[in-house]
Structures are given as C-alpha cells and as structure tokens.
Amino acid sequence: MTAxxxxxxxxxxxxxxxxxxxxxxxxxxxxxxILGPSGAGKSTIFRLLTGAVPLQTGTISCxxxxxxxxxxxxxxxxMPWRRIIDNLTLGLEVQGVARKDARTQVMxxxxxxxxxxxxxxxxxxxxxxxxxxxxxxxxxxxGRSIQLLDEPFGALDALTRTQMQTWFEDRWRAARWTTLLVxxxxxxxxALSDRIYVLSQRPARVIAEIIVPIPRPRLGRPPSTQAHDxxxxxxxxxxxxTGERS
Amino acid sequence: xxxxxxxxxxxxxxRGVPAVLSxxxxxxxxxxxxxxxxxxxxxxxxxxxxLDQMVQNRVLLWDNTLPTLTATFAGFAxxxxxxxxxxxxxxxxxxxxxxxxxxxxxxxxxxxxxxxxLVVLWFGFDLTPKVLLVALVTFFPxxxxxxxxxxxxxxxxxxxxxxxxxxxxxxxxxxxxxSAMPYFFAxxxxxxxxxxxxxxxxxxxxxxxxxxxxxxxxKNSFRPDIVLAAVVISSLLTLALFAATALLxxxxxxxRDVEGDR
Numbered sequence: 001m002t003a004x005x006x007x008x009x010x011x012x013x014x015x016x017x018x019x020x021x022x023x024x025x026x027x028x029x030x031x032x033x034i035l036g037p038s039g040a041g042k043s044t045i046f047r048l049l050t051g052a053v054p055l056q057t058g059t060i061s062c063x064x065x066x067x068x069x070x071x072x073x074x075x076x077x078x079m080p081w082r083r084i085i086d087n088l089t090l091g092l093e094v095q096g097v098a099r100k101d102a103r104t105q106v107m108x109x110x111x112x113x114x115x116x117x118x119x120x121x122x123x124x125x126x127x128x129x130x131x132x133x134x135x136x137x138x139x140x141x142x143g144r145s146i147q148l149l150d151e152p153f154g155a156l157d158a159l160t161r162t163q164m165q166t167w168f169e170d171r172w173r174a175a176r177w178t179t180l181l182v183x184x185x186x187x188x189x190x191a192l193s194d195r196i197y198v199l200s201q202r203p204a205r206v207i208a209e210i211i212v213p214i215p216r217p218r219l220g221r222p223p224s225t226q227a228h229d230x231x232x233x234x235x236x237x238x239x240x241x242t243g244e245r246s
Numbered sequence: 247x248x249x250x251x252x253x254x255x256x257x258x259x260x261r262g263v264p265a266v267l268s269x270x271x272x273x274x275x276x277x278x279x280x281x282x283x284x285x286x287x288x289x290x291x292x293x294x295x296x297l298d299q300m301v302q303n304r305v306l307l308w309d310n311t312l313p314t315l316t317a318t319f320a321g322f323a324x325x326x327x328x329x330x331x332x333x334x335x336x337x338x339x340x341x342x343x344x345x346x347x348x349x350x351x352x353x354x355x356x357x358x359x360x361x362x363x364l365v366v367l368w369f370g371f372d373l374t375p376k377v378l379l380v381a382l383v384t385f386f387p388x389x390x391x392x393x394x395x396x397x398x399x400x401x402x403x404x405x406x407x408x409x410x411x412x413x414x415x416x417x418x419x420x421x422x423x424x425s426a427m428p429y430f431f432a433x434x435x436x437x438x439x440x441x442x443x444x445x446x447x448x449x450x451x452x453x454x455x456x457x458x459x460x461x462x463x464x465k466n467s468f469r470p471d472i473v474l475a476a477v478v479i480s481s482l483l484t485l486a487l488f489a490a491t492a493l494l495x496x497x498x499x500x501x502r503d504v505e506g507d508r
Contacts, residue, residue: 077403077406091410
C-alpha cells in the first residue's frame with residue numbers, strides 16, 4: 001500500500017526554482033532515501049511535507065489523513081532547558097496528551113533507545129550519539145505513520161555515525177517504520193534503504209530510482225559486493241551531476 | 247558526580263577574596279587619609295564615623311528604609327508585570343512592536359531630574375509617583391531583553407514544533423519563552439541595580455519619608471556622615487537584591503550549569 005506519493009511537485013523559493021516536477025512514493029513499511037548533492041533542495045521536500053513551505057504545484061497524497069509525519073531535524077533540536085524525558089514527550093504534549101500519560105507512553109521504549117538511565121539528564125549532559133537517539137525516539141513516540149529523517153547522523157563523528165547506523169538498522173528491522181530519509185551519504189543510503197531516489201543539483205529533479213535488494217542486516221559485517229556495486233553506481237550518477245554544472 | 251561540589255564551593259569563595267580585599271583596603275586607605283590629614287568631618291567623615299552614625303541613628307534609618315523598600319518592590323513588581331505583558335503582546339503582534347518601540351526608547355531618554363518633579367506634581371507625595379518612577383527606569387532593560395530573547399529561539403526547534411502541529415501559543419510557551427530566560431535574567435540584573443536608586447531619587451524630589459528624605463535632610467544640615475550612612479544602606483539594599491536575582495537565576499537556569507560529559 002502506498003503511504004505517501006508526490007506527483008509533479010515543483011517549488012519556487014522567491015525567483016529560484018528549487019524542486020522541479022518531483023515524483024516519488026513511499027510504500028507502507030518501506031525505507032526510502034532521497035540522495036542528492038548538498039544544497040539540492042532535499043530538505044525542502046521535508047519542509048513541504050511538514051507544512052513549513054506551502055505546496056505550489058503538483059499533488060501530495062497520503063494514505064492517512066493530515067498530521068501523518070513525524071520529523072527529525074538535522075541537528076537534534078533538543079530543548080536544552082528540558083530534561084530528556086520532557087524532550088521525549090514534547091510531541092505528545094503538543095497533541096494534548098497529559099504529561100503523566102505521555103511519560104507512560106515513552107517509558108517502555110527507553111531501554112531500546114539506550115536512554116533508560118538518562119531520563120532526568122539535560123541534553124548537554126549526553127553524548128552526540130545519545131542526543132541523536134533521543135531525537136529519534138522523540139520522533140517515533142509521536143505515533144505518526146511516516147517518519148521523516150533529515151540527515152539524522154550527519155552531525156556525528158565517523159565512529160559514532162557507524163555505531164548509530166548499525167543500531168538504527170536493528171531498531172528499524174524490529175519496528176519497520178515507514179521512513180523517508182534525506183541524506184548525501186551514499187553508503188548510508190545503500191545500507192539502510194529499500195529504495196533510493198537520486199536528486200539532481202538545484203533545481204532538483206529525480207534523476208534515478210534505484211532498488212536495493214540486499215538482504216538485511218547489512219551493517220556490522222563486511223560489505224557485500226552487491227552493496228559496493230550500487231554505491232559505485234550512485235557515486236557515478238552524483239559525480240556526473242556535479243561535474244556537469246561546474 | 248558528587249565529589250567536585252565542595253571543591254567548587256571552595257573555589258568560588260576563593261574567587262571572592264580579591265574583591266573583599268580591594269573593598270576593605272579602599273576603606274582602610276580612606277580611614278588613614280582622614281586621620282592623618284585632619285580633614286573636618288563636615289567635609290569627609292571617616293568610615294568608622296559613618297558606621298558609628300549608622301548605629302546611633304539606627305531607628306531613624308530603619309524607619310526610612312521601609313518606605314524606600316516598599317517603593318522599590320512595588321515599582322519593580324509593576325515594571326516586571328508591564329515588561330512581561332508588553333513583551334508577550336509585542337511578540338504576537340510585530341506591527342505593534344514597530345509602532346510602539348520608539349516610544350519605549352524615548353521613555354528612556356527622559357532625564358530623571360526633569361521628569362521626577364513632574365511625576366510628583368501630578369501624583370502627589372504618596373507611594374504612586376515613586377512606584378511609577380522605579381517602573382519607568384527599570385522596565386526597559388527587561389523588555390528589550392525579553393523581546394531579544396524570544397527572537398533568539400532556535401529556528402530548528404520552532405520548525406520541529408510546527409511539524410508536530412503546535413499552535414503559535416504552544417510554540418511561545420514551550421520554545422520562545424524558555425529561550426528568552428537567559429536574556430531576561432541579564433536584563434533583570436541591570437534593572438535591579440537601578441531600582442533602589444530610582445526610588446531614593448523619587449523620594450528626594452518629594453516625599454514624607456524614605457532614604458531619599460534622610461539624605462535630603464542630612465545634606466541640608468551639613469551632615470555628610472548621615473548622608474553616607476544612608477548611601478551605605480542603599481548600596482546594601484541593591485547588593486541584596488542583586489544577590490537575590492543571581493540566586494533565582496541559578497535556580498531557574500539550572501540547565502545551563504550542568505556539565506557536559508563530552
């Protein structure tokens with residue numbers, strides 16, 4: 001079942017065309033990545049979906065009604081003045097859930113996210129990886145049908161990023177959240193996705209759609225030749241893109 | 247996590263030592279100068295004489311400290327209410343902000359020497375003119391701090407809340423207001439140091455009692471020692487209020503003092 005589809009979506013920001021006739025869809029329980037060069041307008045797609053940018057041309061349709069998206073921004077955007085537990089319940093609070101009930105909903109998930117012992121800590125007391133896990137849990141807890149992840153591991157150091165990706169793959173295999181991931185990291189896209197859309201430079205068009213049929217788990221073991229081939233193919237598309245314009 | 251606490255307190259005390267030393271040595275130099283030069287106490291009384299006068303006139307000073315404190319607190323309470331109320335209104339109505347802000351700036355350009363007698367003329371010798379003057383002097387730093395503080399909110403946090411479907415009011419309460427708190431306390435610390443001085447000045451211009459009246463009467467009867475005694479009390483009041491805001495800030499902004507593990 002298709003959870004989300006964009007048809008012929010174009011966006012102008014001021015006089016700059018940012019998105020040009022974007023077509024993409026995400027199926028229920030599918031992990032889809034949007035891969036593109038920096039500044040291509042990947043994040044604009046998310047801003048469109050969360051309502052920060054109004055739709056100009058084209059159509060967006062979702063299987064469920066409004067409020068189907070939970071958004072995880074690039075930086076964790078944890079509120080430094082709130083303890084972790086209160087950051088986690090923010091989305092539920094906004095929905096009007098009482099604080100106590102919100103905490104009850106979050107509690108059973110804490111262990112899987114490695115946050116059980118840190119609920120009363122402030123974000124500044126946590127490591128980058130833990131903050132990112134908290135930001136992800138804050139997203140999941142909202143109970144929306146589609147998770148939008150905007151370069152969730154981009155700000156982490158290489159080692160932490162690999163650890164987080166491996167951990168995330170585990171969690172995803174257990175929960176199968178319908179996920180749309182924006183990234184410019186080819187390896188990350190191949191490691192996590194069922195399908196990958198490659199965007200061109202600005203104005204962004206979909207220039208390739210690649211299915212990743214590699215069995216999971218893919219991380220925490222030597223990369224398969226199949227993964228290597230797809231990575232090479234994606235890199236070539238991307239490099240060709242950037243070369244074309246410079 | 248528990249161990250470093252006493253060491254930190256010790257270090258904070260140690261950091262206070264130079265300040266105490268410099269203040270004490272200033273008074274010692276003053277005392278020595280007065281004693282050696284034989285200058286008349288009508289010109290410059292020694293610190294010990296001021297202290298002596300404080301003890302001798304303690305009833306008079308205490309009775310006149312109370313009205314000053316009342317004016318300070320009432321004025322500051324008014325100022326705090328107005329600053330918060332206005333800041334919230336201005337945050338929700340940017341057009342009004344552009345219209346009203348120049349007026350607030352102008353209100354800060356009025357020379358107190360000119361405006362204070364007028365306010366006393368309009369509102370009499372009671373508490374009202376003092377409260378108004380204290381509020382006039384102290385509300386602006388807090389208002390500016392709050393307005394700037396709201397604007398300092400991390401746009402990613404606001405985007406996040408919007409993606410959650412938060413209303414403007416929810417975003418204000420959960421993101422903009424807490425973001426403004428460090429700014430607010432910076433403004434509060436500036437304001438509070440003006441408050442006592444403003445109250446005393448308002449009394450000086452026209453009142454029935456208060457430290458301002460003590461200063462006025464002492465000056466007119468050539469008693470610089472009593473003037474300085476009142477000044478010492480005024481300084482102590484301001485220092486106490488400053489310490490109180492620092493304490494409040496430490497409690498409210500506890501999240502800023504936590505040590506990162508990274």
